Ligand SMILES: Cc1cc2nc3c(=O)[nH]c(=O)nc-3n(C[C@H](O)[C@H](O)[C@H](O)COP(=O)(O)OP(=O)(O)OC[C@H]3O[C@@H](n4cnc5c(N)ncnc54)[C@H](O)[C@@H]3O)c2cc1C
């Protein structure tokens with residue numbers, strides 16, 4: 326039987342998540358090293374329309390896996406159905422997004438189907454029979470190249486690492502439909518709850534000054550506030566741990582589980598630059614990073630790098646600005 | 652499960668402190684970390700430890716054990732966790748400093764946990780150094796247990812043999828579910844505010860509370876994947892590094908920003 330490269334689509338509230346198209350780009354990269362057929366699986370109780378859209382848009386083989394009553398992602402159901410169906414497709418690669426869904430599903434599915442599992446992949450390289458996968462380690466300070474000798478590999482792609490491919494008038498393809506049932510015995514989904522707070526102030530600001538754990542303590546947030554006053558209409562944001570500590574509100578969090586911002590200017594103060602933070606601010610027009618560790622990953626996405634202790638540097642910056650304004 | 656006699660295992664890992672320089676050893680194809688570097692408990696694991704201790708406060712018959720897989724040095728973080736509270740530390744001692752596949756780590760932890768009737772196994776959502784988010788869900792599958800990742804809220808109902816869980820998903824949404832015990836949960840940061848270790852607990856964290864197992868003595872497993880090389884990331888932007896004194900850097904930064912009309 327022919328080998329395959331499988332894409333597990335992600336959808337939410339009736340729409341494919343954009344990262345699904347990034348997965349198509351990822352699968353096409355993998356196909357350069359492995360002449361297998363790409364197939365996208367979309368699971369849910371009402372996914373026929375989504376499958377048709379995806380097939381029309383990409384020209385790929387798409388399977389609508391109709392699972393009655395499956396309205397949202399559920400690990401037990403996804404794992405149960407996929408571990409049953411995937412082996413028949415002889416998958417060499419199974420591609421998912423490195424999201425809260427992919428990260429939940431990939432490791433246990435890998436155990437079930439005896440696959441390797443490499444999460445948060447940002448790049449594929451190599452040659453035939455020797456393909457390797459790059460991913461961040463140590464808060465993005467280094468990039469590690471992974472290899473696997475397993476015959477099957479589950480890979481989760483870090484969102485935003487690869488552009489979605491441009492599809493030119495793909496040839497029409499027929500959508501396959503499978504029906505699957507799986508009775509969850511250990512877990513019952515109880516629904517998805519919407520966020521409590523809005524983060525409009527942050528996403529609409531032209532300048533965002535962000536605080537990381539490097540501010541050290543809550544009192545030092547004053548320094549970040551003072552800096553933000555250089556720009557009328559700016560907003561103060563922060564990394565997740567700063568919000569976890571209660572130094573800022575959660576609606577001020579920037580990153581995959583916070584706001585995605587793209588201001589004209591982003592000033593990152595004492596932020597290490599983990600991929601989950603960068604994903605929320607990499608689209609900013611101009612990025613200034615202040616960090617006392619010259620090896621911090623944030624400097625790789627910055628336009629200007631200031632290797633300094635923020636506690637002393639920021640007051641100095643404010644003072645220089647004051648001098649120049651009078 | 653009718654009694655409130657709850658057994659919890661918390662997985663904790665040591666990581667180098669975040670400002671430690673991460674060197675590269677090209678011959679080994681792995682990172683090189685200076686001997687003088689200090690290590691601390693993975694920040695995400697602090698939330699898992701705290702969550703276990705909160706359960707112990709709510710259900711006093713609870714026992715909380717901590718387990719780590721790592722070199723001799725990592726005994727320290729077990730002590731730190733015991734300093735926060737809890738009953739026993741289990742150290743699976745590895746040789747050397749190389750990369751450990753999540754399948755290997757999870758296999759050893761699962762071997763230890765198997766048959767010990769833990770109701771709850773908690774891990775951090777990811778390790779700050781490896782950043783895989785795999786060890787927890789992999790342990791769950793090795794033990795055929797249900798699992799929820801990125802847990803931002805949990806409410807245990809030992810009488811019903813259930814736990815209600817909210818997982819934090821993208822965009823601030825929460826995916827809620829009820830799982831049958833025993834379960835594995837990976838704990839997302841922000842679920843609680845981890846306490847500091849107390850001196851009396853630190854002193855209590857004596858030898859008899861520590862169990863040591865040589866990784867060599869355990870059954871080995873296929874790592875399925877490995878690291879073949881390490882590099883520094885490439886810069887995605889110009890990344891102009893400012894030089895000089897603080898004042899000079901401040902003036903240079905203001906000049907660049909004003910040239911781009913980004914500051915008045
Ligand atoms: C599923 C998931 C979702 C996540 N979502 C998000 C998210 O949405 N947003 C987010 O931010 N994170 C998120 N994270 C967490 C993320 O992985 C990192 O842990 C986090 O971004 C690190 O925050 P930080 O840079 O402030 O802290 P650290 O990594 O602790 O870095 C602190 C930095 O400050 C520097 N520093 C220290 N003192 C000073 C000083 N005096 N002067 C200058 N610099 C100093 C240090 O060199 C270091 O680089 C998520 C993680 C997971 C697993």
Ligand SMILES: Nc1ncnc2c1ncn2[C@@H]1O[C@H](COP(=O)(O)O)[C@@H](O)[C@H]1O
Pocket residue numbers: 662663664693695696699718719720721753756773774775776777778779781782783784785786787
């Ligand atoms: N060597 C280890 N010893 C104990 N627990 C670990 C180890 N590695 C990972 N873990 C646990 O698994 C979580 C996820 O780690 P990772 O899969 O490496 O991202 C961590 O937060 C720990 O709770």
